[in-house]
Amino acid sequence: MTAPHEDDVRNGNVKQPPQPQQERDLEGGGCCAGRRGRACRLAAVMVVVGAAVCACAAAVWLLLGPINLVQLVLVAAVAYLAASGGFHWLYVAALTAPRDIKALTRFICLKLQVRSHMKKNISIGEIFQQHAKKHPNKPCLLFEDEEWTFGQVEEYSNRVASVFASLGFKKGDAVAIFLENRPEFVCLWLGLSKLGVIAPLINFNLRQYPLVHSIKASNCTAVIFQRELAPAIKDIKESLPASVQLYQWHTGSASSDISAALGEKDLPQLLAAASPTPTTVVDKPAYDDPLLYIYTSGTTGLPKAAVISHARFEFIAAAISWLAGFKNSDRFYTPLPLYHTAGGVMTIGQALLYGCTVVIRKKFSASAYFSDVKKYKCTVGQYIGEMCRYILAVPPKQQDKDHTIRLIFGNGLRPQIWKEFVKRFNIPRVAEFYGATEGNANIVNIDNTVGAIGFVSRIIPSVYPLSIIKVDPATGEPIRNAKGLCIECGPGEPGVFVGKIIHNDPSRAFLGYVDKAASQKKVIHNVLRKGDSAFISGDILVADKWGNLFFKDRTGDTFRWKGENVSTTEVEAVISNVANYRDSVVYGVQVPGMEGRAGMVAILDEDSTLDLKAFAEGLKQSLPSYARPIFLRILKKVDMTGTYKLKKKDLQDEGFDPTNIKDRLYYLSSNGTYELLTEDVFSQINNGKIRF
Template sequence: MNLPHTLPNLPQPPVSREQTQALLDLRAEASGQIKPRDHYTLADRLEAQAARHGQRPFLIYGEQTLSYAEVDRQADQVAHAAFAAGLRAGDVCALMMENRPAFFSCWFGLVKLGVVVAFVNTQVTGKPLLHALDTTGAKALVVGEECLGNLQATEGLPALPMWLIDDAENRWTGALPAGVDRQFATAMAAAPDTPFPKAHRAGLEAQAPTLLIFTSGTTGLPKAARYSHMRWLSSGDVMEVTLNAGVDDVFYCCLPLYHGAAATSVTSTALRAGASIVVRRKFSVREFWSDVARHRISVFQYIGEICRYLLNRPAIAGEREHTLRCMLGAGLSSESWQRWVERFGPIQVFEGWGATEANTNLINVDNYLGACGRVPDWNRTNLRLVRFDVENDCHPRDANGFYQLCEVGEVGEAMGFIVDHPDIGGGRFEGYTCATATESKIRRNVLREGDAWWSSGDLLRQDADGYCYFVDRIGDTFRWKSENVSTQEVADALSDLPGLELINIYGVQVPQHEGRAGMAAVLMQAGQAFDPQALYRLTEARLPRYAAPMFVRVSAAADLTSTFKLRKVDLQRQGYCPNACPDPLFIRDERSQNYQPYSPQLLEQVGLPAFEGGQHG
């Protein structure tokens, strides 16, 4: 399936491969500053920047501003209190808290002690919460008062210390859940704010883990990915030169800190540059632009869906008069990208591709519409695109049994060669806390005997100029009528349906048919009704017939992860069975050139059998 990746009425910059490579070389040089065996940690950088930028604003939260020196002193208090409570270097402490300054002071304080911090999703309860504590091997849990309800709703919590951090915005009025201790906060407030002795983390190397960050978990329970001091620090070093960030920049942190983007890219870059971070507890469409104006925000980390929410807002006067100079993130479709710059002005967009645990990545440093990065010279990256057979769910092999590299225009899986050298940090795969999960992401003997590659599970494509485009997740792309259908490309093509808030495309099994039929779950904006004929016209204008969804369900709410990733598994299981699906269902009817309400008669007319419940897509 080949849909256009660029739109004709937004000119593309004539950037040479040499120009792009020069910028990528600067990133590569920056990424090598911290060596695996250096005795240098996140805490050392915090202390160095606090000494250098002491009175400069670091965290801005509502009416509160904390300087670099103040954040550092608060972190020292946490370190002293945690040490007195028994934590030691190398221990794991879980942290469950919403975005607020206390998140940073607790995180940084534990790091000063040499503790590995496991970020826990603030929306999980029950089995997922127990899984998070178990799989990280946490010896203690620091929990914000705003998350006490999660503990209250969870049976069988392990017998580990649970230290409560007050939240003035969310007071808990009932009895505390069993095992939760208020005394830690008292001890922390009474602890000295003198520098915590570095001797307690003196043996730590940069390659040691500092964070455990959970994957998004769109299917099943998430995995805890290891994140080393070296990798976290290098992220800041690399993005500082990429964004040309400096002390006058103001970063906007509106994505949850327990997820990789906000905790790694935003925080590490701002700290490296001596810049400020505006912290918002939760993303707000209504408050976004007022926050930008009020705090003169210059850098914004996005997820594609956030941009769509902002584009769905009615236009107001003066929208192009703002301080945003650049934005970085992933998942911004070509259509949304073009609409964004046309509406809000020529903001530099650093669209990228990667993953929390990835040992390779892409970033679009050229502002080239629709691309998630560029590879001017494949000999200077550990990334490769290898052919993948969607129909048979496998990688084709050559005569010698090795995988095959993609040609220009071919869709393939992105893989990263795993570098295993004691003095080289780049290209390492740090894996997960679970050895089995780590091994499941490694492919061996890929291009030659004895090599090892990280398997991303993502399908990408490159064009003749070396620009790369995200196509889909393996397992999301499906075959229908002997053609491959990319759920991501279909969603992008239909994303500007009038009144649409979200669209989720997936394939559902059809009894007695090969492959899967396309289905769209649409969520309309408040006050907007689904127009089936408008959707049909849009499919005719933008999609080949085989890629147009056969079924539509009009959802009352979107099934999203907390980082705005769409879940599909339950939707696939329900399929187009009216008994399993609580939403209004529609069937594509080419005779009437419309999507018509579901009926057994219409299903028979279009030549499809009834859905057999309980199937898995």
């Protein structure tokens, strides 16, 4: 249920040895007396100085007149501000005030909405139900040639709740969803949420051990899988706990016999016999209860399940809505995977929270992006940086500007192509955002500043307490001062982005992961004052003098490629098995003209017996495409004198330039095999003739 005013606003720290009590009392009394004496002397001085200033002002008034007094005061004020640096602060404040006031107004609206729902202890399912009652026939989800109204989504989700309630599932259970993008994906987790059942959203590209890990990590009691993904489930079934129930979802009729022979239950058959009316639930889900587990790849290895509560879901979706300036009348287009926060929360949240229509796509297509936008009459489009580059690579057409898009939002749009993209496709506004699924350091570019991922106010930074702190470039660890506190970066100084943690505040809380030990690794203490704590993003940002923030790089053992976070630890573990347990080091390298970093692996192969063909095939079977190393370096020896991380950093700095590296280098060609990386190939990669 939305705040009453919402629609109107939206649219327009040597201990001393113990002392005898008497001595301590005497010391304490003397200390207090000393402090009182100093305070009295200071007050007396201030009175004298104040009287002198007033006397001088009166003299000027009487002798030279009030106008000269005003001029003298202004000159003194300007001189003081210039000497103290305050004049520059006023200058910056004056120019950034419009941006900051707009953001503050919208942030207040966001906080009012969240506070209203917190007081009512309302769930996402209940909010959506209100929209379904208000306009049951309005299109909610559009997919290919299918149109799902709010009423249909509500009925389908009610059937899901009815089925799983009858099967004994209850609040706190976890049922994983392993489906490709489609309307039923949303309906399934929405229906489960009405029972308080948590839905881990699993990346449908995962296979073998990473898939097993994802299911086990979230303590799933059941898995709903799509018929087309049955082979992936079949490969891991024996590795799953016997208690995990399997439910197959398919597009066939309820009477279809298309069993995957995994001992699974046919979900469509169960749904067909279920009631489309709301299920009576005794232990209803609360606003702060877990809603979803969304997996994120961090620096510690395999995917970790980040906890998304109903409150967190609302804050993520509502924050981008308010700050980016969405309207209830907007129609959204997202080709992003629904198992990720960007597509599955930010955009789907617009339908669930605000009654907007959302167009989803099974898979991103560069050539079809704007034709889809036109076909479905969308007004807001979503992207990740790689998508924008792919779209730009499509040959220009007269229809490039023939659309109704008024705003695009997303993350990763490179400054180098920003202007070209918005000019070619006539995009009025870009709302670039930054944030981590599990984090609280989330920002939005609200004023179209090219390349900026958001901002921190120079006038009122305490309203949304985020900071950039100095870190050791080799280890990523915070650098601290003599007091043991972190050091904030100044304008132009790169550092790690952190967000202050304030419990019981959805905008500042850090829920972390299902794995509590992993959660603690993302929290630092004694940041800017003793006793405080903050979420550390692991990303290097830099701020300009206006407070605009710009992304620089990632720290730790994770890099981003093809819109996905790639954990080097996870990839190294897979490669060790595929390469017969050879030593290997995985890292990300920059490729000219490409967003993020491409994976590169250095493998110790002293006797030159590594079978490259079998190696490539093994990686294809074990890793999703975005996690497979693009470059391969064959090492004949490993320097064991330094630490592992330092060696990795040295290899990363050397990159894949054959003119500077004596080891044999290979690249993953378009036919899926590793081929020799010569100077000519290196040149073609740099010139964009060979792309990945």
